[in-house]
Amino acid sequence: MIYPIVMYGDAVLRKRAADIEKGTDLAQLIADMFETMHEANGIGLAAPQIGKSIRLFIVDGTTLEDEPDLKDFKKAFINPQIIDEQGEEWEFEEGCLSIPNIREEVWRKETVRIKYFDENWNAFEEEFDGMKARIIQHEYDHIEGKLFIDYLSPLKKRMLKGKLANISKGDVDTEYRIAAPLKK
Numbered sequence: 040m041i042y043p044i045v046m047y048g049d050a051v052l053r054k055r056a057a058d059i060e061k062g063t064d065l066a067q068l069i070a071d072m073f074e075t076m077h078e079a080n081g082i083g084l085a086a087p088q089i090g091k092s093i094r095l096f097i098v099d100g101t102t103l104e105d106e107p108d109l110k111d112f113k114k115a116f117i118n119p120q121i122i123d124e125q126g127e128e129w130e131f132e133e134g135c136l137s138i139p140n141i142r143e144e145v146w147r148k149e150t151v152r153i154k155y156f157d158e159n160w161n162a163f164e165e166e167f168d169g170m171k172a173r174i175i176q177h178e179y180d181h182i183e184g185k186l187f188i189d190y191l192s193p194l195k196k197r198m199l200k201g202k203l204a205n206i207s208k209g210d211v212d213t214e215y216r217i218a219a220p221l222k223k
């Protein structure tokens with residue numbers, strides 16, 4: 040099942056998402072999230088972006104031809120917990136399926152150490168760096184109620200105000216189905 044993607048302005052994107060009870064069968068939901076993300080050509084999707092305030096996100100960088108590093112990077116992260124972030128900050132132009140057609144430079148640390156469960160409730164603790172770390176940091180922010188535009192300067196934010204207001208109203212061009220909070 041393909042879910043509509045929740046747009047900027049919806050309160051669900053601003054909530055700290057809840058832990059998932061251990062052992063919950065998430066197979067269908069995770070399959071649906073992958074389908075939804077692929078349909079929208081995304082490389083990451085967090086549960087709040089389909090209206091579910093739970094601590095789950097998925098990543099899939101395997102289709103990015105110019106990122107050979109990500110060729111095996113397809114995973115679900117359940118009840119993740121970032122333990123540590125290290126290294127120098129580097130900037131990269133990020134986008135978000137919930138904030139279509141806006142891309143801005145965001146600074147993030149180089150490596151991330153994270154604990155999480157996979158879809159079979161196996162526990163992992165791993166370190167990721169570079170683009171993998173960045174995707175994880177971006178998606179992890181979603182389950183903390185944070186968005187990449189929060190990192191921008193006040194001036195940049197002011198410049199985006201009109202576009203963001205339009206996104207909240209659903210007044211934005213996308214090739215995927217959206218759910219906008221202020222759509223009339």
Ligand code: NI
Nearest residue numbers: 134135136137
């Ligand atoms: Ni995002």
